[in-house]
Structures are given as structure tokens and as C-alpha cells.
Amino acid sequence: MSELPDHTIDKADAPILRSENRFKLACFSANIGGGLVMSDVEELPKAVWDEQVRLTRKAEEVGFEAMIPLARWRGHGGRINPHHRSLETFTWAAGLSALTERINIFATFHVPTVHPVMAAKMASTVDHISGGRFGLNIVAGWQPDELAMFGADKRDHDERYAVADEWAQIVKQLWQTTGDSDFHGQFFDVVNAFSEPKPVQRPYPPMMSAGISPAGQDFAAKHCDMIFAAIENPAKTAEKVAAIKAMARERYGRELKVFGVGHITCAETDEQAQAEYQRVILEHGDWDAAKVTIGKLMAHSQTVDYESSEIRRLMEGVIRAFFAHPLTGSPETIVAQIKEMADAGLEGMAITWNNYDLGLDQYEQVLHPLMVDAGLRVPATVATAAA
Template sequence: MSANPPRFGIWALVHGSRAALQDPDEPYDASWTRNRELILEAERLGFDATLIAQHTINPHDEKLDQLEAWTASAAIAALTRRIEIITAIKPYLYHPVVLAKMALQIEEISGGRFALNLVNAWNRPELAKAGIGFAEHDERYAYGHEWISVVSSLLRGERTTFKGRHFDVEDYLLRPASAYRERPRIYVGGESEPARALVADKGDVWFINGQPLADVQHLIADVAARERTGAALRFGLSAFVIARETEREAQDHLDHLFELAAKDAPLREIVKQNSDPKTVMHQTFSKSARVGTNGGTAAGLVGSYATVAERIVAFHRAGIELFMLQFQPFETDMRRFALEVIPRVRELAAD
């Protein structure tokens, strides 16, 4: 079991709805205004974190709106008071010195509530169309390892010199350093062998894509057993939640979302064509029936309020601390979860 109590976060709607884009109960909206209000409401409801995914091009359809993650995160940092702001970063898009400076600035704006989520990219057009190039899977992780080594040192306020295959940084120092802790927290996503090695070496928290409890237990055991320096690794899980008063109501809503998601089949085919086939997430979930991204309903958080709470506690006992959640309709079901499920989880976890 995690030594820390369960925490709950929400995925920001940076590219619109998470389960189905053609939902009359949740019209497509990836605007700054909606995301601002969503995250402020999440903070008022008691959620602990928000994850702001980074895309420059909408991964479903380049003609659809896409929120920019880092400028939005800086604004959210100034507007909020308590919630942790976790912002994804694809290393090829920013030099590590520039990104570290941006991260330290948001750390200052937020008063020590900022974290970055290192992801090594799966959406080919974002990099290829920009002329950056889309390196082979393992090479992206080798690049990411050097990149986060530079960033981590700079975030600690260290005078940094780094000479590697990709970066040559000489005597670099960033100020102000964090006034609140050693450095902002580093989350790492990805489940391939290079991803596991990277998180064991450089991460503070491993973000696992939603999947059944037994699979999550296996993943945690593998990475937790690896050598690392510093504090023990912590774990987070992505999941799409459907919680209702009864099992039947929850299943009916899941069936409804499957029907809506079927309308997005052409867009999902675009995502598939643009994705690196070596990405474990897409290998795993292309074969499963689910709604939502990053594993979605594969974690099984669909059912009555009591059932969903019990399943969350089971994941927590397996070592998951932070649950990064998706809903649809998002605002309505986020409020429902805060009022009906979180209290049940707190009570069960305290036993």
C-alpha cells in the first residue's frame, strides 16, 4: 500500500472530450475558458492535481482546437491556490535549458505546486511536420534521458555542465531556484523497457496507463525492484470513471459512450496512423474495448459509487497514490465523483 493517502486529479480537456467527440451532452470545447473554469472547479471540489497534456497539433484532427500546455499552466498557476499543476513535456520541442527556466518560473508563480510530466512522444506529425524529425522509439528515450538529466540539475539550482551525445551545456545556472523545495516533482509516463529504466533512474512518480489491477501490480513490482538513488518511487494511474447509484446505470452510460465513440472511428484511424507502433500504450489498448484515453475504462472504474470506491482502494493498496481521472460529461461527472466517491474512498482507506 502507498504510505500516502490517495490523491485525485483530473485530465485537462486540452483537445476536447476524452471519450467521444460528438456528444450532445458535452459539445466539443478545448478552449482556454473552459479549461480554466474546469480546473478552478476541480480545486473547489477538493481535487489534488491536474494534468495538462502537451500537443501542438490536435492528435485527432489537425483542424480541431488544441490548448497550449505551458502558457496555460502559467496562467492556471496564477489563478489557483492549492491544486498541483502537472504539465507534460515532449523533450524534442524545447531545449532543456529553456524548459528548465520555464518550469522554475511556473514553480515560483504557483508557490511550489508545479510538476512536469516527461513523455517521449507518440504523435508523429507534431515533430515530423515541424522539421524536427521523429526518431526511433528507443532513440527518443535515449534523448529524453539526457534531456531530463540536464533539466533535473538545473531545477535543483545547480551550476550545470553536461556533455553528451545530444547536449553540450557549459557552466549554466538558473535563478531564482525553487524557494519551496529541492526542485519541482518529475512524473514520467511510458511502459516500455526504456521508459521503465528512465523512470527508475530519473523520475519521482511513474504514471501508469489505466489497466486491470493485476497488470498494474506487475508493473509496480517490476519498477519498484530496480535500483535507484533518493526517495522511493511513487505511482500514479490514469483512468476513465463512470460512477452511478447502481451498476445498471453505470453500464448504461458506458454503453451510451461506446455508441458515441463509434462515430469517431475515422478520427481514431488517424491517431493510429500517426502513432509510433512501438509505443506500448497503443500496442496494449488497440486490442481492448474501452472508452477514454491512456487506458480509459480498462482500469475497471465503472459501477456503483461503492464499487468504484472499493476498486480505487484496491489500486491504492497495490501502491497507486495519485488517480488521474477522466469523465464524460466531464463537469457533471467530476462533481458526482467528488460528492459520492471520494468520501467513500477516504472512509475505506482509513480502515
């Protein structure tokens, strides 16, 4: 049977990779009940479909390059069990891809939960639904109670990325091989694997990862187009970005884009924004759930003093969008902070808010004009024409 003449595009043309905007923007974690915040305030997202369609279309309309979901399979316990409700990300991406025209739509998943042969087929399918706008956010997987739901044991840290390395090799092999292919590794043994159609994007869709450890950074440098890095002060961020990019070039001859994750609390004045942060995060935050999460993250520590200032600071970071960099203040303050990150070498940011509708409106009405003036974004008419 002859091959169908599928329409193809170059992966390099993906909005999140080729946008004329100096600083790329992605709407992050809207598919989770509560977004990325562990709080009981009413304005957090609810993870219902009509809301997802509205937010995605609004993000596309105001010029965001991508929608990136979070993968969760159960909540974090505590007082309100935050993040217990979530929309699965491959099917979420398929639905939203059919209802949008320009924005990149990503799926986020844990490697132990999706076999690479299945993932290759699903990703290609969504890429066809979207017309070549799909992307993958690959997570090695670390929460044992979630992995146990799939009968998967939690592996040692570096071994998780060794598994992810084989996983990525298999999906890329399937996307680029005509006919059957085999793969014999330490963790996967695949015989006569086959996948058609190939993705619309060639050689395959954009991939990103959030690994911040040496093993995680090596995985991203080898397989991904983008990596999320923890944001510190501008000087440390610049040093970190330069080191990651240099490592990717030296080891694999690849250019790796570095993104951050930010949580925006914007108000007319810095004082009003700080008061809103105090209300949502400090007063209404689920400190019990944050304690549970810190306990998992520090499982190998013999004792954890949850009343110490250091641990309380970490717990606040968990409540505030899981350590997303706090961008709190007036529009001018927030744009100045973003420009510092851009000047430090970050090429974009995945953004969360307490109220996603309000956040996108604030971006369109006040933040975008300031970002244009700062040289971070192009005027909306130019961005739309280039999409």
C-alpha cells in the same frame, strides 16, 4: 549583485507527494477539446479558458491533489479530428497557478519540442507564480506528424529516452547550479548555461512520466518522482507495481510512486453507467480516428486486421480516453474498483470523465464519502487543513 532571498519549500511537501490521502487524485486532460475521449457528444470539455478556471478551482475545492494536462499539437484525423484543439500546457499552468492556492499544477510536454535551457527557466517561473506548486509531466514524444511540426525526426524508441535522459540531466543541473554550467552529451551540447531564479521547490519541482516500456521505466526511476502504469487486473497490477518500485530502488536507490489513469463513467446504477458508456464511447466514438491512431502505434506491423476482435478492443480503448482504465458503474462499484487498485499498490490516479463538471460534482457528493469510508481519502475538513 547579491542573490535575492527567494522563498523556498521542500519538494516533498508538494500536495501530490505529501497529501494525507492514501489514494491521490489528479484531474487529467481537461485542457484538450474533448478531454481524452474521442467522441462527438456535446458534454465533453471545449478547451476554453473560463472552463479551465472553473474546473481547476472546482478540483481544488473538492480536494484533488493535482491538475495534469495533456500535450497535443494536432488532431488524430478521422471523422471529427479529435483533440485538434488544445491549450498549451506551460502557459496554461502559469495562468491557473495565479488563480489557485493549494492544488499542484503540472505542465505536460514532449521533450523534442522544448530545449532544456528554456524548460528550466519556464518551469522555475511557473513555480514562482504558483508559490511552489508546479510539476512536470515528461513525455519522450512518439507521434511523427506532431514532431515534424518542430523539425524533429521520430527517433527509435530507446533513443527517445536516451535524449530525455540528457534533457533531464541538463534541467536538473541548471536548477541546482549557481553560476554557469556546461553539458556535453550525445544529443545536447550546452555551454555556459545559466538559469535564475531557481525553482521555489528544492531541489526542483516534482516530475512524472508515463513510460511503460523498460526504457521508459528506467527513465522514470532515474529522474522522476511518479510514473504512470497501465492498469490490468488487481493481481497483475500488484505484480507490476512491485516490480517497478523494486527496480527503482535497486538501480538508483530511489522511491518511485506509481499512479494509474482511469476514466470514470458514474451513474446511479451499474446498468445506467454501462448505457452511458455505450452511448458516448461505442455509439458516438470516432472509430475512424481510433483506426488512424492504431495504425501509428502499430506502424511496424506489416498488416493490421481492423475488424479482428483484438484490434477492435484496442480501438475502443483509444476512444475511451486513450487506454485509461474503465471505471464504469454505480458509486459503490467504482469505489470498490479504486480500492482494488489501491490495495494493489497504486498510490493515486489521474482521472478523466466525459463531463468534467458532472464528474467533479459526483466525486464531491457521492464518491468522496464512500472513499473516506473505504480508507482511501480523509474527510474534506482534514484534507483542507493539511493543504
